[in-house]
Amino acid sequence: MRGNAAMHDLVAPGTLAGVLELLAAEPGAWTPIAGGTELMVAFSAGRLAAPKLVSLWGIPDLRAIDVLPQSVVVGAAATFLDLRRHAVIAAELPLLAKAASWIGSIANQSRATLGGNLVNGSPAADSSPALLAYDAEIELISARGRRRVPYSEFHAGYKRNVLAADELLYAIHLPRRFASHKQYLRKVGTRRAMAIAKVALGATALLENGAIREIRLGAASLAPFPTRLLQAESALLGQTITRDTIQSAHHALLAEVKPIDDIRSTADYRSRVAVNLLDEFLLQLRREESH
Amino acid sequence: MSTNESATSSKRWPAIRFNVNSEARIVKVPPMKRLLDVLREDLHLTGTKEGCGEGECGSCSIRMNGELVNSCLVPVLQVEGADIQTVEGLALDGALHPLQEAFLCHGGAQCGICTPGMLMAAAQLLERSPNPDMPQIREALAGNLCRCTGFIRIFESVAAAVDAQSASPATKLTTEQMHHAR
Numbered sequence: 152m153r154g155n156a157a158m159h160d161l162v163a164p165g166t167l168a169g170v171l172e173l174l175a176a177e178p179g180a181w182t183p184i185a186g187g188t189e190l191m192v193a194f195s196a197g198r199l200a201a202p203k204l205v206s207l208w209g210i211p212d213l214r215a216i217d218v219l220p221q222s223v224v225v226g227a228a229a230t231f232l233d234l235r236r237h238a239v240i241a242a243e244l245p246l247l248a249k250a251a252s253w254i255g256s257i258a259n260q261s262r263a264t265l266g267g268n269l270v271n272g273s274p275a276a277d278s279s280p281a282l283l284a285y286d287a288e289i290e291l292i293s294a295r296g297r298r299r300v301p302y303s304e305f306h307a308g309y310k311r312n313v314l315a316a317d318e319l320l321y322a323i324h325l326p327r328r329f330a331s332h333k334q335y336l337r338k339v340g341t342r343r344a345m346a347i348a349k350v351a352l353g354a355t356a357l358l359e360n361g362a363i364r365e366i367r368l369g370a371a372s373l374a375p376f377p378t379r380l381l382q383a384e385s386a387l388l389g390q391t392i393t394r395d396t397i398q399s400a401h402h403a404l405l406a407e408v409k410p411i412d413d414i415r416s417t418a419d420y421r422s423r424v425a426v427n428l429l430d431e432f433l434l435q436l437r438r439e440e441s442h
Numbered sequence: 443m444s445t446n447e448s449a450t451s452s453k454r455w456p457a458i459r460f461n462v463n464s465e466a467r468i469v470k471v472p473p474m475k476r477l478l479d480v481l482r483e484d485l486h487l488t489g490t491k492e493g494c495g496e497g498e499c500g501s502c503s504i505r506m507n508g509e510l511v512n513s514c515l516v517p518v519l520q521v522e523g524a525d526i527q528t529v530e531g532l533a534l535d536g537a538l539h540p541l542q543e544a545f546l547c548h549g550g551a552q553c554g555i556c557t558p559g560m561l562m563a564a565a566q567l568l569e570r571s572p573n574p575d576m577p578q579i580r581e582a583l584a585g586n587l588c589r590c591t592g593f594i595r596i597f598e599s600v601a602a603a604v605d606a607q608s609a610s611p612a613t614k615l616t617t618e619q620m621h622h623a624r
């Protein structure tokens with residue numbers, strides 16, 4: 152089936168205030184559309200259930216990338232191409248720049264937004280492991296005001312999140328202190344270009360005298376939504392990287408993940424790959440530490 | 443079909459204004475209509491092709507405010523005020539763009555369905571990096587699928603256009619075309 156454009160209303164107030172006013176007047180009635188790379192695919196296939204849409208494209212407030220002393224603040228409607236081209240992101244938040252380069256082709260990255268990727272909430276979203284590893288914070292906005300939640304608490308279930316019916320995702324706050332951490336991001340899929348992840352792991356860690364003082368592990372496709380691997384993290388925290396700590400991190404990871412069987416892979420394969428990715432990161436940490 | 447068509451062009455839709463290949467255009471169509479369909483059905487610019495209709499194949503690639511986008515995923519309201527360039531806008535005053543020449547000479551097109559999208563993706567690459575190497579050419583065209591050529595001839599065509607550009611005085615023409623393209 153093919154979508155019928157005449158069945159959908161689409162408006163473009165052109166300002167953030169204009170959009171928020173609409174959402175406040177009829178909470179839940181309006182579906183925001185940013186780059187449309189999720190919604191227009193659904194529309195073309197005739198399965199877009201949104202009678203009224205409001206455009207976020209071309210609203211400068213929502214697309215700004217601001218570099219502050221302690222953080223980089225990315226507007227929700229910044230595109231993945233905007234992220235790839237940003238010098239500070241490339242230098243200090245390379246995991247995010249790398250993830251951005253994976254989001255389909257150039258023609259997709261020129262439209263796909265970071266906010267749309269997060270709100271869409273695919274368990275395999277490519278930006279999520281990096282944001283979890285960087286301890287990102289999400290800023291939400293409505294006519295009632297603004298609030299912030301840690302990104303690790305943004306998703307609330309399969310394709311569910313903490314956004315209220317009148318709220319927009321406004322910005323993503325990325326702390327700059329990770330520049331001194333060891334960083335890692337790897338996605339295992341079927342091929343390099345345009346493949347949906349079977350498993351992805353993003354990680355940052357800070358070592359002190361051989362012991363792990365801080366560690367964050369963010370995973371995609373290991374649960375109904377992107378998640379931090381908190382058990383594996385705590386198995387590693389304060390430890391030096393030995394065969395034993397690696398073993399106990401494996402056990403913790405396997406106990407906390409909830410991978411599924413689907414058309415792309417099996418739960419068993421996903422678990423095994425996740426363990427291998429964690430190993431690769433830990434061995435890399437140990438190698439770099441001994442230099 | 444015909445009833446749908448007339449509903450689509452009825453007066454109740456607000457006017458949407460934008461530039462296509464440097465010409466001002468106004469359409470009155472549903473704001474969710476795909477730019478791809480507006481180009482083909484309302485503006486009769488049928489160079490832009492539909493392959494998959496879901497962002498995977500790149501045959502509908504065009505340039506919007508200097509960026510490559512897939513027109514099957516753009517609701518036309520979002521191009522209000524924008525500069526659009528389609529494959530029809532590549533040739534300048536009847537002279538083919540160096541990329542078009544190269545595709546002709548080097549077997550870069552067979553059935554031709556993917557060609558407009560390939561050309562636009564390549565034009566986008568050349569504007570941002572005039573001297574791309576083969577990995578850059580491959581990355582730039584990674585979102586464009588071809589069922590006929592096996593890709594090698596397409597990559598070779600783009601490389602040939604790059605060589606031609608840096609070797610001949612045609613460089614000047616190309617730069618002019620690039621400006622024209624904005």
Ligand SMILES: Cc1cc2nc3c(=O)[nH]c(=O)nc-3n(C[C@@H](O)[C@@H](O)[C@H](O)COP(=O)(O)OP(=O)(O)OC[C@H]3O[C@@H](n4cnc5c(N)ncnc54)[C@H](O)[C@@H]3O)c2cc1C
Nearest residue numbers: 185186187188189190255263264267268270276277320497
């Ligand atoms: C060909 C193709 C390849 C792709 N490859 C990948 C890939 O490799 N990896 C990957 O992770 N993704 C991939 N994607 C999906 C990716 O493009 C999207 O997830 C994109 O990031 C969504 O952003 P958007 O602005 O286009 O979203 P839209 O389609 O505009 O919106 C998506 C959802 O987010 C909501 N929304 C958007 N912005 C906001 C906001 N600020 N506040 C509240 N709600 C909002 C919308 O209401 C909608 O529910 C691909 C898509 C295509 C078509």
Ligand code: FES
Nearest residue numbers: 493494495500514
């Ligand atoms: S038709 Fe638009 S990407 Fe295939």
Ligand code: FES
Nearest residue numbers: 552553588589590
């Ligand atoms: S020439 Fe036929 S699809 Fe490319």
